[in-house]
Amino acid sequence: MTKQHANWSPYDNNGGTVVAIAGADYCVIASDTRMSTGYSILTRDYSKIIQLADKSVMASSGFQADVRALQKVLEARHLIYQHQHNKQMSCPAMAQLLSNTLYFKRFFPYYAFNVLGGLDSEGKGCVFTYDAVGSYERVGYSSQGSGSTLITPYLDNQLKSPSPLLLPAKDAVTPLSESEAIDLVKTCFVSATERDIYTGDKLEIVILNASGIRRDYMELRKD
Amino acid sequence: VTNSAPSMINLIGSESDSQRTLYPYVTGTSVVGIKYKDGILLAADMGGSYGSTLRYKTVERLKTVGKHSIIGASGEISDFQEIMRNLDELILYDNMWDDGNSLGPKEVHNYLTRMMYNRRNKFNPLWNSLVLGGVKNGQKYLGTVSMIGVHYEDNHVATGFGNHLARPLLRDEWHADMTFEEGVKLLEKCMRVLLYRDRSAVNKLQIAKITEEGVTISQPYALKTFWNFSAFQNPTAGAEGSW
Numbered sequence: 001m002t003k004q005h006a007n008w009s010p011y012d013n014n015g016g017t018v019v020a021i022a023g024a025d026y027c028v029i030a031s032d033t034r035m036s037t038g039y040s041i042l043t044r045d046y047s048k049i050i051q052l053a054d055k056s057v058m059a060s061s062g063f064q065a066d067v068r069a070l071q072k073v074l075e076a077r078h079l080i081y082q083h084q085h086n087k088q089m090s091c092p093a094m095a096q097l098l099s100n101t102l103y104f105k106r107f108f109p110y111y112a113f114n115v116l117g118g119l120d121s122e123g124k125g126c127v128f129t130y131d132a133v134g135s136y137e138r139v140g141y142s143s144q145g146s147g148s149t150l151i152t153p154y155l156d157n158q159l160k161s162p163s164p165l166l167l168p169a170k171d172a173v174t175p176l177s178e179s180e181a182i183d184l185v186k187t188c189f190v191s192a193t194e195r196d197i198y199t200g201d202k203l204e205i206v207i208l209n210a211s212g213i214r215r216d217y218m219e220l221r222k223d
Numbered sequence: 224v225t226n227s228a229p230s231m232i233n234l235i236g237s238e239s240d241s242q243r244t245l246y247p248y249v250t251g252t253s254v255v256g257i258k259y260k261d262g263i264l265l266a267a268d269m270g271g272s273y274g275s276t277l278r279y280k281t282v283e284r285l286k287t288v289g290k291h292s293i294i295g296a297s298g299e300i301s302d303f304q305e306i307m308r309n310l311d312e313l314i315l316y317d318n319m320w321d322d323g324n325s326l327g328p329k330e331v332h333n334y335l336t337r338m339m340y341n342r343r344n345k346f347n348p349l350w351n352s353l354v355l356g357g358v359k360n361g362q363k364y365l366g367t368v369s370m371i372g373v374h375y376e377d378n379h380v381a382t383g384f385g386n387h388l389a390r391p392l393l394r395d396e397w398h399a400d401m402t403f404e405e406g407v408k409l410l411e412k413c414m415r416v417l418l419y420r421d422r423s424a425v426n427k428l429q430i431a432k433i434t435e436e437g438v439t440i441s442q443p444y445a446l447k448t449f450w451n452f453s454a455f456q457n458p459t460a461g462a463e464g465s466w
Contacts, residue, residue, distance in 0.1 A: 006346070008348065008370070008371075009371075010343050010344075010371055012371060012373060014373060035375055040386050040387060040390075041390075042373075042375055042386070043376075045377065063373075064373050064375070065343070065371055068336075068372075068374070108344075
């Protein structure tokens, strides 16, 4: 008798798209709030964004149970860091921690596609983009998730990012103002919602700047 | 949630895995839940199917958890019984502190989520989709967890077929602050559609109500069904003379 194989998968894709854009003194992190499975919508109001530290905000799409577990691990590690160092983790430090946490499960990965946004130690906007096993780089903007293939080319066009091959390296943060960046993000999601079935319902935008953190919402198509 | 990728096969099975869950045996079908003015309403039928046989018809799939919550389960009934053993122990230890504090629905839902996710991590899942509803300190809470740990809260939730048949009805007709009568009527509408269209549904259901005052689970009852559609009256009327 041939060995029985399990007919369940430990993974599922709960969809959604996340975007982050770094500015001179702000960072915009946005995601839709739709959670799906297969061709069904589970809920229209689920936040994929979490504030991990004063100046670090993470947005993740992919398998929701793994995303939540990852968030909890990072939250716990940040609390320990605060106890040990009596200060908040900087965004670049959190970026390294996220990478290490993901690689730790290299052989049973967190199915999470992350974008970490915040302010670096100089107060400039920073965005870090990841794959599921922790490979990361600092960029001026990024998009992950089901709508990323629709959004990334648009951002490449609008933000005219300098080539990473240039020497000396040119700064990737956008010269756009905060409100211009927010409008750009809204346009990205409205467009992605049109063609990606897993993106829609509502857009949540988190803006981090010197004055602190603020949230904006916008309705998206629900079909 | 089927899995046939060649890369997964070796990860999931090995020599000593005769103990791991491969597939469910006795299963319950949909659970539907809604928030209403005074609290939460859950509905589930009392069927326990054994594959395609409707084997058990008195399975209680709605249970109270402490003073503030109710749980509804679909999927493998024996795994639900295991979950109840864990929850009962959790509540017992909570009561033994005797400190005036009690676990609310949010806490119980989090516990369930961690339990389901951790079993999924060990490739030995509890084969259930759970609904957890409750009220504590005036705050209403309604959440759900799947067998691989996917969880969320919403104003209305459903498991299994309920996601396909009941949620659309709830999206259309649910509104905030429904009365108890309106809530029961809406849930019965959902359960009736499920009875018509879900092969594993049985016409014997319970409705559970939870408010700040406490929990009540109704006695089992049956829904009226309507088959007098004109198309069913004389189904062969158009067939005379045809083959």
